[in-house]
Amino acid sequence: MIAVKCKIGAADEEADAPHPSHAAPLSSADVTAQARRGVLSLVGRQAVLFPVGFVSGIILARLLSASEFGTYATVSFMVMGAGVLLEVGLGAIVIQQAEDPTPRQLRSIFTAQLLLFGFAALALALVAPWLAAAFHLPPDGTWLVRAMSLHMLLGTLGTNSTLLLERRLGFDVFARIDIANVLLDRGLTLLLAFLHFGAWSFVLGSLAAMTVRVVMLGFAAPWAVGFALDREVLRKALRFGLTLQATNLTALARDNLNVVLGGGFFGPRAVGLLNWGNNLPVTCSHNLVMIVARVSFPAFARLHDDPPARARLLESSLRALNLASYPALLALIPLGPNVVTFLYGETWRPALFALNCFVVRALCTNVTSAVMGYLNATDRAGRALRIAMVWTGLEVIAAAALLPFYGFNGIALGYAVGPIVPTLWLLWEVRREAPMRYGRVFGVPLLAGGAAALAGFASSGAITTLAAFIAQVILTAGAALLVITLFERALLQQAGTAIERRLKLLLGGVD
Secondary structure, three states: OEEOOOOOOOOHHHOOOOOOOOOOOOOHHHHHHHHHHHHHHHHHHHHHHHHHHHHHHHHHHHHOOHHHHHHHHHHHHHHHHHHHHHHOOOOHHHHHOOOOOOHHHHHHHHHHHHHHHHHHHHHHHHHHHHHHHHOOOOOOHHHHHHHHOHHHHHHHHOHHHHHHHHHOOOHHHHHHHHHHHHHHHHHHHHHHHHOOOOOHHHHHHHHHHHHHHHHHHHHHOOOOOOOEEOHHHHHHHHHHHHHHHHHHHHHHHHHOHHHHHHHHHHOHHHHHHHHHHHHHHHHHHHHHHHHHHHHHHHHHHHOOOOHHHHHHHHHHHHHHHHHHHHHHHHHHHHHHHHHHHHHHOHHHHHHHHHHHHHHHHHHHHHHHHHHHHHHHHOOOHHHHHHHHHHHHHHHHHHHHHHHHHHOOHHHHHHHHHOOHHHHHHHHHHOOOOOOOOHHHHHHHHHHHHHHHHHHHHHHHHHOOOHHHHHHHHHHHHHHHHHHHHHHHHHHHHHHHHHHHHHHHHHOOOOO
8 A cells, every 4th residue: 555644634554444424334225215215315405596597597698609519618718627537436445345445445536536626727728829710719718718627626535425415315415405506607607697707607606606515515415535456456456447337437427418519610600509509408307307317326236236227216216207307398388489589589499409408318317327336336337338328429420421411400309319229228128127117207207298398389479578488387287287196196295395394404403
């Protein structure tokens, strides 16, 4: 072992002792209940942040141009892409392993990541001029890349606290931290956009929010900070993490075709339009998908001795996720033109076709994200990686083939058709150990979404004022809610009560 330790809160002889746990080992029932509470906490967070994100997004869309949105998206892709390439999945084992992590393990992971991301930030600073030119960024694009590269280093400082909280299923803490950080990020971004900082508004807001987040994480989940490079610890972490990281790299490739193909062939404006088309489905679905995926991975790992409970958790997660998101996704198709007219402005009308394509993709990613997490947590990361590689290949090939015929909208169309086969493949993979009642998991959500879409189309011809548009939104929501009430009344009441309780806790009330 090569080690250099900075003793803050722990002696060297304690380096091999497990990191102190805040709770006794959990039973299967406790894990399932805690996972549900975690989902509800993050859904409660989303209920608080959704209006903030939605309203601020509309204001930013009117203050900034599509090119400025596209510039920030391109810069973020460069920095976050470099981070994903070098992250190598070291921390995943802290969440997945049965035993508590030791201080030496945490220190080694922290040191290795700090070295990797320090190298990445330096490399980005050096090659920033060439990257800016390759993606047609504005004159200040070089310094935007360099400033945003600091985001990786800041994030590294909070990695171990994040891992410990996820291992403990402490998602109520994450929810509070996220609320504070998003409010800071959006507030500062809006102020800077109003002061004509352009794409810098996003970069500076993000850096400020990440700095505060790291401090809050350190107080929420302290650990014996130090530096170490234990070869055995890193070898074990790499063996598990590299497979997961390869899956993440395939996701990085397919999720950023907007930037790679759109920016490379059509410039920042096309990137901005494609990202706008993706952002509304993300708001309606992907944020919920990430909540479920984030909670389910450590929960599935904790249920390694109880496969039936794990299978039930997978089914209930998909069922709730689809019920919450399918109606909103399908309603976006008829509502899209009026969303442009009354909210975002005519600048974004060329992105409506892309919006519809991303709706189709989001219907599939509800399934893929949850089932991928199930396979990874049950020591089948290699199987998940093979499916992810096929998925990425299908989307890349489809987007590249359609681009000459449909322009930048060909990329969106490739996104719509690419995930269909992987979604069916994943369901086939878990069909025996995790059989599902497909009518409840998919049938009722699709029926509710279909009702919302029909109501939207039926009322679209009469929309000439903002008040009429609001009435259309209420009508589509009411149609979906009617179907859900008919088939899932008990679940709806249970979820409403639970979310209300978690919201009170998040906002400082009493349970």
